Amino acid sequence: MFESAEVGHAVDNKTFRKEEEALRIALLQAQFRLREAGRLPVLLLISGVDGAGKSETIQQLYEWLDPRWLSTMAFAEPTDEERERPPMWRYWRALPAKGRIGMFAGSWYSAPIHDRIERDISQATLDTQLDSINRLEAMLVNEGALVLKFWFHLSRDGQKKRLKRLERDPRTAWRVTQTSWDRLKTYDALQDVAGHVLRVSNTAWAPWTIVDGSDDNYRNLLVGRALLEAIERRLAEPRVPAYPVAAPLARRVDDQNVLSALDLSVQIDDERYEKELAHWQGMLAELVRHKRFARRSLVLVFEGMDAAGKGGAIRRVAAAMDPRQYQIVPVAAPTDEERAQPYLWRFWRQVPRWGRATMFDRSWYGRVLVERVEGFCSEEDWLRAYSEINDFEHELAESGAIVLKFWLQIDKAEQLRRFRAREKTAHKQFKITQEDWRNRKKWTRYQDAAVDMIDRTSTGAAPWTVVEANDKRYARIKILRAVCERLEKVLRKG
């Protein structure tokens, strides 16, 4: 992996100065066009061995480019707000917006490499983590990002020499710490692990560039040119290619499916409703105060046709909790800050901390429901969304979030009754719009999309509960009960 980086690259100062002038102007212009286009973010991951010039090259890019549209994030110890969320949360919140260039000094590769060198994780765990990373990067690239990964390499002798040189210069001596020298001892282990990591994560959509770190001029020119070329090429492309290209869904043979199989006539009477409501709400109130919930969080997703009773169900769940403990997120149009990011970003930012709950009234599933049916995104986009969503929820679950998803199913006649009732009730009129009537006409297509969604995204860690919702009372009790039983299982086990 590192062979070509050890042959001894060097660029003399005269050549460098000549090349630099043209490169700088070209980079500035590329950055300007990137900003004007405003449709893709550029993310540079700068990793590699200590002393290989990572900081120097970042500094060089700041000198070449307009630094007002650059940002650099380093990821030291996570803050407590970060620790109480999935490990990837800190990277999501630091992603550059479309039109900007962001550099991660250290990145999602740092922890896996470090943990494997220390033998804190097995080879199998490492590979699982790398698989997640590859999938994440594919998602970013498919969402339009340009992801450039640089590994700064030095031979063992080269590293020793660089550290000594840095230490001699009073302006850089501070950068050489005991840790730097310690790292020299684990040089071979790092080469081993990094070599494996780079091979496995050297994907078609986000390949690595190995940079020989020994010569400043060579290193800076290499990275600067790679950045320039990548931006220019991407800006010239009409559309981002999808990695991997998703296959279309198989056509259905009959009408039997998880929704058509439901018996929507189920109902419960008022008396039983009041009794069960009190029972499950009381139980939920206790469960969210369980001491183990202090290191857990709760994510509830509510989806269903218009007027399926999502809002009413959310209120009954929320009523059992303290408003300081939960947030209800109604999915409205994305803000412009959200539009400048991958579609999942606006949900990542709502991920609750430990001890808290977030209830989504509609959710990231919009991608495979409304966006699919209305054609707001391309077929490749919603096809790849199934696995992207599974990955997202897997991350949530891995970090301690308890995830439940509810599809509230009503039939077409019931929806009509509710629409008419809303029109007649003064304070509910704003709940019914022309759009609701338009969506109703596409009933079958929405149902098909819902069936595909449930089939493809119901996982052990984040299951769908399909809820017969013609009777609102029945639906609310079924939902409350599902939440309680899941919480009980998770919190009281062992």
Add this chain to the structure above:
Amino acid sequence: MFESAEVGHAVDNKTFRKEEEALRIALLQAQFRLREAGRLPVLLLISGVDGAGKSETIQQLYEWLDPRWLSTMAFAEPTDEERERPPMWRYWRALPAKGRIGMFAGSWYSAPIHDRIERDISQATLDTQLDSINRLEAMLVNEGALVLKFWFHLSRDGQKKRLKRLERDPRTAWRVTQTSWDRLKTYDALQDVAGHVLRVSNTAWAPWTIVDGSDDNYRNLLVGRALLEAIERRLAEPRVPAYPVAAPLARRVDDQNVLSALDLSVQIDDERYEKELAHWQGMLAELVRHKRFARRSLVLVFEGMDAAGKGGAIRRVAAAMDPRQYQIVPVAAPTDEERAQPYLWRFWRQVPRWGRATMFDRSWYGRVLVERVEGFCSEEDWLRAYSEINDFEHELAESGAIVLKFWLQIDKAEQLRRFRAREKTAHKQFKITQEDWRNRKKWTRYQDAAVDMIDRTSTGAAPWTVVEANDKRYARIKILRAVCERLEKVLRKG
């Protein structure tokens, strides 16, 4: 202050149910119109003695209103991200956006009251803090917010009774802790301190409502109606009144001012420039690694006419630092999330953590420069901005931020030379637009605005440095030197 809250208010269940139905519908409709109008946020501060029904009333409001557009924030121990910023930062980040209703359970009053009861702060410090709070609330109200403050009161016996009742009910027993009973012992102290706090902060723009907490029905109706009435009244008002009304600036008698007094012919030669640049950059590089800087932050503001050299100066300062340590914030058009908040919000969100720096290429001073000159805000708005900005910077400085502000002054002829040069240089053409030429025609008005700004916002903790910038080299050295000397004074003192 609490007399009327102890006369024994109560509403029987029958009356309550009758009133509730109408109130609920009216509240829902008011909330809907609030959202449609989208021009004001509603902030409820819910404070008071333990057991006085704060949680119950919040819960009641969630039942009456559409909970998807409500949020409730509680403020326990600050997180480490909050601790490294001004105390008000955590409240700023939690402010509801326009069109939404946010409740703070506990608020900026909690710490001052607590600290005074514990005698951790003097009466004078308390009053200083209350003065800041009053000014903050005035700013929020002037920015369009509806700020409603509720103090939930109970007599000493009433509190004892409520705590016992809560403790008896298994559904609420968890809320009564040893702290609750301990608070009963400090009942008199709380009444004393709270009485004073409420009197001093009972302003025309954000008055307190004292709520007798002993009867659930009465308490909920009172708060519900107060909220309804306040929203309806504010939505009916064409414009938010300014508190307090700002007086216009006195007209100038002559042309002598801090900018006209400058000698713009000052310059330094290349040789001295290179020497001094290396000297001050080296010094700055050391200063930002000083151990005391780990509990400090650096905020630099750069203002000046177009082509005054702000960008170039920022680059020379930044070059001395590690890109992981600083952020350059160019002030572009606000995003829609930023437009839904007070004008200072988008700068609050960029406040650096300890050990970090933020450099603003244009800043919150846009309010008293471009917004004033171009008429983007009303005269009252920019007149009140001087003290709002002073308050903001005071908060920054109090929390350990080192704040420096630079006005780069060039003359009109120099600007013309630079515009022309930019037009001729291929990679700088994008730096010159029609707007720059338009702004140039308003030269005098911008200069007047700058003079007023410098006179009114240069403070000991956040001074303006006026920089003769016809010679770019001179300007850069003067700025670097000012930053170094200030850092040195702050970090190396004592």
